[in-house]
Amino acid sequence: MRKLNIAVLIRSVVDSRVPLPPDVYGEKPLPEGMISIVNPADWFALECALNLRNQMNRSQIVAIALGGEEAEESLRWCLAAGAERALRIWDRSLVEADQLGRGKAVAAVLTRSKPDLILCGDGCLDQINSLLPGVAASAAGLSYVPGVARIEKVEHGMAVVVRKLEKGKRERVMVKLPALIAIEEAGGVPSCDADLPGLIAAFTQPMPCKGLSCLGLSPERAGSRGAKVNNVMTRVSRPITARPVTPDHRLPAEQRLRKILAGGVVRKQGEVITGTPEQLADRIIEFFRSEPVVML
Amino acid sequence: MNSNNFDVIVVGAGPAGITAALLLARKGLKVTLLERGEFPGSKNMFGGAVFGRVLHDIIPEYWTKAPFERFISRKMITMLAEDSAVSLDFHSAAFKKPPYNGFVVQRTSFDRWYAQEAVKAGAVLLTQTVADDIIREGSQVVGVMARRPQGELRAKVVIAADGAVSLLAKKAGLRREFTPNQFSLGVKEVVQLPAGALEERLGLTGDEGMSNEFLGRMGGGLHGGAFIYTNRDCLSLGVVAQAHSLKARKATIYDALDQFKRHPAVAPLLEGGRFLEYSAHLIPEAGINMVPQLFTGGMMVAGDAAGLVLAGGVFLEGVNFAIAAGKAAAETAIQAFEKGSFDQAAMAEYEVRLKESFVLQDIDRFKTAIPMLLNERLYEVYPSFVCRTLENWFMVDGTGHPKLAGMVKRLLGEDMGLWQMTKDGYQFGRAMLW
Incomplete structure (x- = not known):
């Protein structure tokens, strides 16, 4: 052979x-x-x-x-x-x-x-x-x-x-x-x-x-x-603009690792708030301030 | 002849290892350079400055060949308090002319270029190859074990330049276990700035660059410093914290870096910047106390592996020490080959050469700076004291300016006594002045 x-x-x-x-x-x-x-x-x-x-x-x-x-x-x-x-x-x-x-x-x-x-x-x-x-x-x-x-x-x-x-x-x-x-x-x-x-x-x-x-x-x-095809300009992909995740150091190591691996992406979830009506109102206003939903 | 036999094995393709391999290959010796990363520079990290006069001796006019970002023409030293800062800002025309005093480089490009110079001279570069252990015959080191099948590699001389936590120096029994007091942890970020912003914000033209070292209490109460170096169109900035203070304060270094970036003296420089990369490195900072035994029969230790770093407060140098140590190791090996003797006595020449050069002289001269750098008042008290003194002095609030002496006395009384300050002044004097 x-x-x-x-x-x-x-x-x-x-x-x-x-x-x-x-x-x-x-x-x-x-x-x-x-x-x-x-x-x-x-x-x-x-x-x-x-x-x-x-x-x-x-x-x-x-x-x-x-x-x-x-x-x-x-x-x-x-x-x-x-x-x-x-x-x-x-x-x-x-x-x-x-x-x-x-x-x-x-x-x-x-x-x-x-x-x-x-x-x-x-x-x-x-x-x-x-x-x-x-x-x-x-x-x-x-x-x-x-x-x-x-x-x-x-x-x-x-x-x-x-x-x-x-x-x-x-x-x-x-x-x-x-x-x-x-x-x-x-x-x-x-x-x-x-x-x-x-x-x-x-x-x-x-x-x-x-x-x-x-x-x-x-x-x-x-x-x-x-050559019939000529390169005029090469551009590489845009850099990653996301901030690095710096997790809360008080969390246990395993959770910190999870946060780093998730790249700062967290699951959407609701928040249940309790307290006096004033506290509730404060929390709601704080929420709207921190989230870009409405201008306050 | 067995192909696994070399004249010299150099472990670690950083500045020390490459220098040694380059000089040995130039003499026609059969030399191999082992590197664990995918290419030289891929696993390395440092702040960014190379003081390259020693490199000029090895590769004349290296600045026309090496990939550098900017030469350093402006050097700043800044004391940081919580929300104020005092700087010493030094411009020099001499630093702008060849041979330049220092350069900012990226290790990924610089180490790769430098290693190629060694390859061109005839060194055999083997990447992705880790040296796990040394091979001994009696008291003589005769080779290394690489982490590959049939990984036995033999040579007359082994030069270990395998970084701050040198495995080979430990296996050879040349160094003791480390303590947290001996290390600092450095983290670095590279931030891309909008086009032209770097030159405008720092007053630079052409290839001029700046290095800025910061001293003070970092975020989370960490003791250490910070730095900013200018790359071509991005900034390298980072925080260096003493390992024992990380442990004592239970703080994290990335919080400290975040706070540093938010400091009013730093934040405007980074405005509109985009984060590009993040890296971390251990720095051997204990000076002469952590330098291991530098040689044994058939083996020498160079670079970070030998703790050859100058951390003298205002001087933060490592690469030039590594290059000089690599050069001394190569010269010792060349001499050993001429004499045909590789035992401990032949290798002892290496320490003699280092003692004759600036490497051990500087490290010995500034060993008195180590207690100063471990003095907590250097971070906790003095930077904020200087900043508050100037703040009070320059403040125009309608009460009139006091004479400096009276104000200093009043502010001092809040923090500590004159006697303490005298003692610290003496410590500073011993460290820096005489």
Whole structure:
């Protein structure tokens, strides 16, 4: 049986799940303030590839990423997790390239390396390179199967996968290889519990980087000069304006924790007041003063 | 050769650890830098000021390369009373010129940049890797255990720069248990201001920045201080409270921070601001008394892990001490490699170097400031006394201005005697003046 070559497309994204540092709240976000991570869905795809390799024992995994220094670090983590090889594509003219140009560059790599199966995550955390796999598959003339929940088996040049459809429906799809399969992230925190020797090997080995000319592409075709879509301005989401919850310190620790975790959101509830008519009137007036219902 | 063998292992990618790794890698030694966070700077926190003259020696003209927010050209020290404040406001032209005296930086950007310099020099940075324990052979430290499968990592020299509550120094038996007297707890908020508001409110232009340290009784009766630093378009502000007073007063530090933000001297600065982030950090503040044994065979301790922080009242410095300690540790290790000896006697050179540099000299010189900082009247009495004196003196209420001496005597009588003040004055003198 022939060796199964698996390629995994890795995209680096800005981690938008943590609060962004203050620098980025400008007109154009500054790259140095942002935290770059491996796209969680792509990491999940890598884990699927590792599982496949464990089942089939005759296969090897190459991680491919398009990007600058942040992509190099992402690839090193892939190596630490168990990928055999890593390949980075980067070229100065790709900085301002559109998705079509980037897709063509990835397609050129796939055409040259001829993997049997290409995996990637379905979607990108920061949305920026979400289109990339589809464009690359199209440019390389590969089948593209998005929205895949799991890969059932890979044999005889075919892959059987289960796709997610609307309202919880599932479909089983048989696709002829080579094909690009985009896997939906199944949740959970991506982690890398690589062993230490593997980690050291991943972070000390040389990392090849191919430019456009190595791939037989020109900046006119794939780079910024060929871009039909240009980014004029990027704006990140607005900062969180809510005040931090500083719970009453007299409460027990468990209730304080609840308040912090609830982020200051409390259930709506009525209030029963008792007392003399004067006290009741005072409380009602105080209520209207504190709640922006009517002007007093 | 086993790939798990290095010449030097540096634990903790903060200013101390990165400096050591950078200098060792420059000498061509095989060095690895372990960091528990996802990237250097991700787990770190400090007020915001870096006094970078020592960094200039390591990376010349670092200010053209490092991501900094503003250089500090205006330094303020403020005494806070309940609803009034007295400030010393110092502007300096010398602070505005290279080599600048100090910068405000964000650790997430600064540490990451600095660590990349070490990586470029050849250090192997391993993030998300915690060092749990040291490996010994006899009395010699020969490596660390990382919290990963097959996590045994060996080296001739281990430099522990793993932060204020250093696990490795403890495992190596170099430090005693801490007491609450030795630590302060700092909390910090970053508040985004409307465009241009920061420059307007603080009278700054261009990249000029300000640092303002506050002293006084914080909310809830906590003893400590507070600070405001200027970032590019937001303010870092925070409260530092002595851990023992948190315990004694049963107060919470976020209440103190809230009260600080509502103080009439502070609130106008924050008008219209938006809260961005919140963080907290333990600060080793007991000076020379909490500095552990700094070395043992094959191991050195640097930075916060060694308690190398100057908390001398008006001086609050840590990063420059960490960088200098990292440098001393690296130089000691380089010398040890030249001689081929890594035992306790070789590592002892580290303490000698620290004693020759400003690091231990300053900390030793200002050890007399520690009793002053623990003197409760510094927070409870003097700030409000100074504020009330000035309030009474400047008040124009138709009764005429008294001469200062008489008023001071009257106000003093309310709080304490002249004898007490003389004793405190002597304590202050010993701390700061001679």
